[in-house]
Amino acid sequence: MAVPEAGGVAAKIASRLAGKRGTPISVESARLLPAGASRATYAATLVESSGRSEPIIIRAVPAATDDGGLHAEAQVLRAAADAGVPVPEILDAGFDEDGNVLGFPYLAMNFIEGESIPRRILRDDAHAGARARFVDQCGGILARIHRIDVAQTPGLAELADPLDGLRELFPREFESMPAGLVLATQWLTDNRPEPSPRQCLVHGDFRLGNLLVGAEGIAAVLDWELVHLGDPVEDLGWLCAKAWRFGGSSPVAGMGSRDALLDAYAREAGWRPTEAALRWWELYATVKWGLICAVQAARHLDGVERSVELAAIGRRSAEQEFDALLDLGLVTPEVVPDPLNGSSTPDPNDGVYGSPSAVQLLEAVAEFLRSDAVQAELSPQVRFHTRVAGNVVDVVRRQTLRAAQDAAASAQRLSALGIADQRALCEALWSGELDGTDEKVRAAVVADVRARLLVANPKYFAVPHP
Template identity: 85%
Template sequence: MGVPEADGVAAKIASRLAESRGTPISVEAARLLPAGASRATYAATLVAGTGRVEPIIIRAVPAATDDGGLRAEAQVLRAAASAGVPVPEILDAGFDDGPNVLGFPYLAMNFIDGESIPRRILRDEAYVGARARFVEQCGAILARIHRIDAAQTPGLSELADPIGGLRQLFPREFDAMPAGLVLATQWLTDNRPDPSPRQCLVHGDFRLGNLLIDSEGVAAVLDWELVHLGDPVEDLGWLCAKAWRFGGASPVAGMGNRDVLLDAYAREAGWRPAEEALRWWELYATVKWGLICAVQAARHLDGVERSVELAAIGRRSAEQEFDALLDLGLVTPEAVPDPLTESPGVDPNDDLYGSPSAVELLEALAEFLRSDAMQAELSPQVRFHTRVAGNVVDVVRRQALLGARDAVASAQRLDALGVADQAALCDGLRSGELDGADPKVRDAIVADVRARLLVANPKYFAVPHP
């Protein structure tokens, strides 16, 4: 089944709501929004017979053999609303065991106005007040989420063993994770914090990007697809993970400090998580996001969803490796010059292929992708992807300049440790043949991570890490 047209979907939902409310409702506008591969999301504007305009969101699973998680999401949204969590109101829902005007699973919800783009939230003047209240609001909201009675949301999966959960969720990526993340995973395994007082409902993806923000603060908590049962500090750690600070200098989503978050949580929850536990879950989030970067790249490489954005995300695992080494105290933030601003270097193939060199051709391509002439007539979505493409070209340029030198240096380091390649290095760490506490092993891992990050994103070396 293809994705149904927005007008037809909206008309059926309008008819359903008109019947339940006993008043005529028409559709003023409807459109399909960008969404994941398995779900369709529609925005529609309805008009009641009284003239009241009502914007709504419809989430649907047209092609799935099951409900795509919508039934569980509906249960969680209703329970969250009862617990005082700001969430969209479910106006109508259809599954396979009751009224279903679409013929496939769906949720119709009220539209909540707000901003979800992190860089706007962190920088725009309109959100100054929201930024001041954000951390305390999040502490209180998370405490309310964690108070939800799990009996209201039966059937949720449970994350009893966090490390085992990573292996279960991402088996291929877990076995192939790079050395910096292997080192971090071993530290997590050896330094588990005391468990929280109880397992509870965990949002699973509570962060900037999944929160709607208005001038007063958090207007709604969105995207409950990863909800599960687990340790409540998982949500706090995910919110504080460096990946979700978007360049901000403060640990909680770039907007505040850990003690403010923990104090606000304690006031609502009646207990205060230890900061050591919070930092453990922050490092866990770094490892998890590093694995998800590999999952995203695999979607492109496996042909599931060919996308330059997904391909680019694969190289971002170097950022997560570096963050893990920061947490382990093996590196410190520092400003590092971009190789592309240095001497262009010499391509050994220049003599054969002539001028311009491969690196110079890539530079011309990057300049074209970023040019005003290229950007002027593009839609915002295509403009974003051309910027991503320009960044990918820069990654390839840096690798063309540094790759041969770095490969020789890495091979020499690994040879001194008695291993042949990166896979053997990681296997040696896992088996215990290589000691992750050995300074020579750590120095080799640090040097390789630095080489990967210098190619992927040299600006990242200087990002604050409070």
């Protein structure tokens, strides 16, 4: 089914709201926003006969055989609003009932002003006041989310055991996770914290990027698709994960301390999670995001959604491995030179193929993708993807320069452990053939993770990790 045209969708919603309100409503503008493969998202501006303008958002599932999760999302949004959580207001909804004006599931919600781009929130002067209040607001909002009466949201999936949940959610990626994440998962298994007082509704993706931030702070909590029942500290740990600090030097979304978050949460919730539990869930979030990176890359590799961005995300699992090793105390942040900035050993094949060398050709492509002549003519979305493509070219350049020496060094390390390759290393760790606490084993894993990160993103070595 083709995605319905924005103007027609908005006109039907306008007619529906006009009937509910008893006043004529017209459509001033409507457009389809970028969204996932299964959902369509529209932005529209409606105008009442009084002249009042009303921007709205319409989320729809035109091609689904069911409601695409929108009915559960509507239940959660209404329950969250009742609990005092800032969320968009549902203006209208249609699911399977007769009289559905669109003929497929939809939610129409009010548009809320605010910034969602993390780097702007973290750096722009306009958000300085919001940054000062952010951690305190997050603690209170999460406490209110966690006390939502789950009787209002029947049918939510339950995450009874978080590690079993990772295996069930990402079976292929869990079985093939890289060695750094294997060490982290084994540590999580052996060091489980005391469970929280009760299971509750968990947002599942509470982080920068899913929060609208205005001048006064958090204006709305968005993207409830991953909501489930589980341990409330999961949300706190996800918010603190290094991946969602976007280069910030403080643990909570780059803007505050763990103690401040736990104190704010305790004031609203009436109990205070331990820092040990919070750090356990932070490491859990790192492992989970590392697996999700592999899932995203698989969408590209399997042909589900061919995308240079998804392909690039696959190599970001090296960042999550390094973060896991930081949490385990096996590495520390440091400045590491980029291989592209130093002298390089000539490729022995260059004599066969002539000049320019492979590395020099890749360099030319990267320079072209980043050139003003290219960037100036592109839409913001295409400009972003050309920057991603330039980064991918740099990854390939580094791998071309380093592959031979890194492969030889890794083979020598693994051979000393009686292991043939990376897959065998992970299998030996899982089976217990190799002890993940053994210093020689850990040193081999650390060296391989460092080699992967040096190729993928050498700047990441120096990112703070408080």
